[in-house]
Amino acid sequence: MRREEPTPPSPLPEGKGGENNPSPTPPLNGEGLKTVVGSVPPSFLGKGVRGLGSPLLFLLLLALPACAPKPGTSTADAEVKTVPVTVADAKPMSLRRTVSVVGTLYPYEDVTLSPKVGGRVIRAFKDVGDRVGPGEPLLELDDTEYRLAVDQARPAFEAELRKLKLTTLPATDAAFEQWLPRVDAVAEAKANAELAESELKRAEREMASGVGSRQILDSASNRLTVAKTRVQVAETDARVTLANARRLKAALDDAERKLNDTKLNAPNPPEWSAWLKELGPTTTPLKYAIAQKMVSIGSPVESMPATSCYRLVIDHALKFGVTIPEKHAPEVIVGQNVELKVEAYPNQTFAGFVARISPTTDTSNRTFGVVIGVRNGDGRLKAGGFATGEIVVRSDTVVTIPPEALVQFAGVNKVFVVDGNKVKAVEVGIGVRDKDWLEVTGLPAGAKVVVTGQSQLVDGTPIRVR
Template sequence: MNKQQEPQAATSKQALLGTTVSRPWWRRSSVWVGVAVLVAAGAGIAYWQSVKAARALPQYVSQEVKRGNLRLTVAANGTLVPTRQVNIGSELSGTVRNVRVDVNDQVNKGQVLVELDTAKLSAQVERSSASLASAQARLAQAQATTKEARANLGRLEEVARLSGGKVPSASELDTGRATLERAIADEKAAAASVQDARAALSTDQTNVSKASIVSPIDGVVLTRAVDPGNAVAASLQAVTLFTLAEDLRRLKLEVSVDEADVGTVQPEQKATFTVSAYPTRTYPARVTRVAYGSTKTDNVVTYVATLEVANEDLSLRPGMTAAATITSTERQDVLLVPNAALRFTPTVPGAAAPAARDSGGGIMGQLMPRGPRPGGGGQRRQGGAGPKADGAEVQREVWVLENGKAVAVKVMTGISDGRMTEVRSDTLQPGMAVITDQRSGSAK
């Protein structure tokens, strides 16, 4: 028998005897099917574990660090007023005879604005002149009487000297001296009467001159409250006839600054403002004064800040309401990071809930203030406050994304506008990605 016939003969024998010979295990198909199933199950489990691990990794939200300008502003509302405003009234009572100017007229210093009827005033001047002449006549009489009394007394004294005191009698001498003293007193009284009459005349003449009311400044007429024929009654508080503004090409803007912002507003700061009449136009201004005195309205304390305004084209008018924006602090070409990056701290493994609260939790976490985090986390604040609006530097910590991992970087913070904060750091550079939020891998 050859070798090919041997397996066939063995098979025939097995069939004849009713027995079978078992095949080797590696030739069994069930074994390889089971192995394939186990390999597929292992691969599936490994893939599932890798997907689960990938999903468990934190997902960071980042924003690029950049350089730019940062400006802090203070908003305030106020009213435009002239640099100098004068209310013109009358010291005299009388009837208005003539009004020479009207609203919006340009006036010069010393220009006559209104004239009162001077008939009564002229009569008073004449009467005062007569009183002065009468007083001067009485003074002349008194001077003559004094001269006569002095001469009489001189003669009596000469007779007494020549007679050795025998004549005249002592009573005659006393009478002569008394007569001279009375004459001198009468002369002084007459002189005082002359001064009084002269003063009265001067007053009446002044009143006549004041019947013509003149402008005390160069300016423009804002309001007019008098017409010819009106009666003017002088009182303790003069009635306003005209309101003048000195120069409408220069105005003042008086704004109310809240007590929370007044510490950052200083003289010489720049400002801009708008008015309702020209909503698309922005006017420049400059802070000239910040009042120390406060005003309290409905439990709100404000301070008046005065701004200098140029009005060369006369488009602005006194009394207009303005919305001003004062630039309190400005930084040029500084390193800027979002405020959310300064509030962020990565989640600590095994403490997901507290870390989630500390990391900000999205928009609400960025808006709500948070307490100090355990272990400091590089957060060194003064009194737990956020970035300083006044530029006071505070050491803080931000986290940057490097190769998918969060790495802490220390920075010094400067001013903040509520959205971006100025920082200084030797490590942080423009273009680096700072982390602003963290999300769990399962949150898709």
């Protein structure tokens, strides 16, 4: 049997093949496969391959393009994508619950003084900003008229006392009744009555012995009756004199009071010792501060209507008057601490305490009044100023997260919590917010929350913590 030799390929046309002009690789499509199959020499295929037949060769060549790598793809694209994130711990924190208040600072005591009598100011001892203790003089009025009234009332009163042989008025009527027999007129009348009584007794004895007469007896009896009447008259006159003396004493006292009222002094209230105890130690002695002076030397002052001359305040402690919505009534109690701030000292907090709570609610705005005590021993706070405050009602342990961990969308507040290699979206409630932390509910302390990269996350997204 004669072996057939493979037919050599026909020579390529000049300029379309060969070493100098290689032909381009045909595309691996239908036409390309025909070209490739037709260009493979039978001797290259070998006997085994020829035995399989051309269909198998066609399938192998058809699979070659599928096995080739596609442009722009890599093995990393076959892996699941992970999102790089940073996380932080949800931390427990002790948080003070407060009730915010605003209001005005008032003096601990505020009093406006006016003289009780009219006159012309001849001296003014104190001015605005001065401090005065109880009883210290503030101003003085011309007292000429009032001194004359005293000089007239005193002699008349003393004359009545001399009639009663007294130097001072008895304290009670009973004491005067014991003194009454010492009054000259009463003593003389009683002596005459005793003499008349002894004469009557002698006339009765003479009449009984038969040596007397009825006329003498009747005359002695009449003299005794007259003497007793004169005793009663003398005692009545003495009592009238006592009443007149008391009236003149009242007039004298009134004249002396008016004379004293020409001097206006700082008040000396009986509560002063209690105030000292309540206010506690201060950097300056407890005194009134002069807030206003309304008169000058030569100014006329009237008693009716009263002319205001000085306004005095106690500012060692202040009263912070506020109103609070009635919903906070169960939380606010006397003695709670209060932290105050004023515009004059924006970086400083002043301590106060709840001193008094109104028992009623204002029906017009449904609020109740609260008075907060504020110690002001150094005098830095000014009465009449505006202040803000926080009443500390209780302390709670809460969970906080960084503010940037919160994701808000369509009215829903949530955070992404690390759960293994993935994240879990957890809806939370929000509370107090600070620049460095945010109070949340519905999240346990210690949970790790995502703080960056949330825009690429959904529930269940794989993550890689940086």
